Amino acid sequence: MSKPKLRIGMVGYGFMGRTHSNAFKSVGQFFDLPRTPELAVICARDEGRANAFAERWGYGSVETDWRRLIERDDVDLIDIASPNDTHKEIAIAAAEAGKMVMCEKPLGRNSSESRAMVEAVEKAGVANMVWYNYRRVPAVTLAKQLIDEGKLGRIFHYRAKFLQDWTISADLPQGGEGLWRLDKAVAGSGVTGDLLAHCIDTAMWLNGGIDSVTGMTETFIKERPHTLTGKVEKVGIDDACAFLARFENGSLATFEATRYARGHKALYTLEINGENASIFWDLHDLHRLEYFDHSDEGRVRGWRSVHITDGDHPYMDKWWVPGLQIGYEHSFIHQAADFIAGLNGEAAAPTFRDALATDMVTDAVLKSAETRQWEPAH
Numbered sequence: 001m002s003k004p005k006l007r008i009g010m011v012g013y014g015f016m017g018r019t020h021s022n023a024f025k026s027v028g029q030f031f032d033l034p035r036t037p038e039l040a041v042i043c044a045r046d047e048g049r050a051n052a053f054a055e056r057w058g059y060g061s062v063e064t065d066w067r068r069l070i071e072r073d074d075v076d077l078i079d080i081a082s083p084n085d086t087h088k089e090i091a092i093a094a095a096e097a098g099k100m101v102m103c104e105k106p107l108g109r110n111s112s113e114s115r116a117m118v119e120a121v122e123k124a125g126v127a128n129m130v131w132y133n134y135r136r137v138p139a140v141t142l143a144k145q146l147i148d149e150g151k152l153g154r155i156f157h158y159r160a161k162f163l164q165d166w167t168i169s170a171d172l173p174q175g176g177e178g179l180w181r182l183d184k185a186v187a188g189s190g191v192t193g194d195l196l197a198h199c200i201d202t203a204m205w206l207n208g209g210i211d212s213v214t215g216m217t218e219t220f221i222k223e224r225p226h227t228l229t230g231k232v233e234k235v236g237i238d239d240a241c242a243f244l245a246r247f248e249n250g251s252l253a254t255f256e257a258t259r260y261a262r263g264h265k266a267l268y269t270l271e272i273n274g275e276n277a278s279i280f281w282d283l284h285d286l287h288r289l290e291y292f293d294h295s296d297e298g299r300v301r302g303w304r305s306v307h308i309t310d311g312d313h314p315y316m317d318k319w320w321v322p323g324l325q326i327g328y329e330h331s332f333i334h335q336a337a338d339f340i341a342g343l344n345g346e347a348a349a350p351t352f353r354d355a356l357a358t359d360m361v362t363d364a365v366l367k368s369a370e371t372r373q374w375e376p377a378h
């Protein structure tokens, strides 16, 4: 008997529209799932480009207005892969129409938007998830397993950074296609909501809730021409942010993100130091987990670099043979797999409610950068 379909309505055909389309297109080939995803409708405002995308990826049809997409009764899941200022309105309308909703991060431009979205999906009782994909890089999932098994013992330190260098030029405009991340009205914030939100989601998943934070932000280039208005306008986003955090388990943390770290393109690293062991992970080498176990015999004790390609590593039994690694796009395939599997059992995380917790931390960080005080993070 054929499995029921899961008909996807995708909003946006940009960077994330491609990763999500790839995930839903491939996931059924590698995972046994209760439903078969179908690329039903792609929605974007430019009809010509949307048609070209539909043809390339095999979408059944095209809509140019997300409201029309939500009205359709041949779509089960609305997947929001458009800029941050669109998330709230689309997600709430989709939930009210009884659709499942997946949404890109950050959930809202701030926690009050996110809270309204949580209320909508919970009131409607629809399946929901936010694409914090780094949880599903197998090395990061393995880190979670090791921590949950108590291998690290008491955790003392969490250290995360996410460094880029693409906005250093003062000539770069803000706003519009490809540059909406520099426009506060669209993005909500700069590196705090864009990059640190990832670090915070992974951190709270691995190490529990964050109690309080104190941070600093800087906007190095104060004015930029706006692509849409043609005028030179004040830059409202944070170009760089660093903050200290206290976790509820008593551990101390440092977080840093910037788009001004010349030479770094997407250097997301995290390190956790426990009583018995430490873990280090680097997105540039995402198939490795660096692990130090103090219980090793002293003469051979040292950091080991575990190549995460064996069948007993998370997700890896679905892929190739030991020694052959997978990449960035697979984290989205794993997330799609877990979401679909969760439809017939325990819902997969992070849900909208989990992502709200992250937005509360980013709000607190931005607030503390203004007040110069420690701020509660929940």
Ligand SMILES: NC(=O)c1ccc[n+]([C@@H]2O[C@H](COP(=O)([O-])OP(=O)(O)OC[C@H]3O[C@@H](n4cnc5c(N)ncnc54)[C@H](O)[C@@H]3O)[C@@H](O)[C@H]2O)c1
Pocket: 011, 012, 013, 014, 015, 016, 017, 043, 044, 045, 066, 081, 082, 083, 084, 086, 104, 105, 106, 131, 132, 133, 177, 178, 194
């Ligand atoms: N999970 C991750 O690692 C990750 C990485 C990058 C971006 N993101 C998030 O994904 C979202 C999209 O980012 P991106 O990099 O793909 O952006 P992008 O600029 O590459 O693509 C955005 C797409 O949204 C479309 N769009 C904009 N407004 C629309 C509207 N009103 N209706 C329909 N379509 C509309 C655009 O045409 C474009 O296709 C953002 O929320 C971003 O923060 C997440």
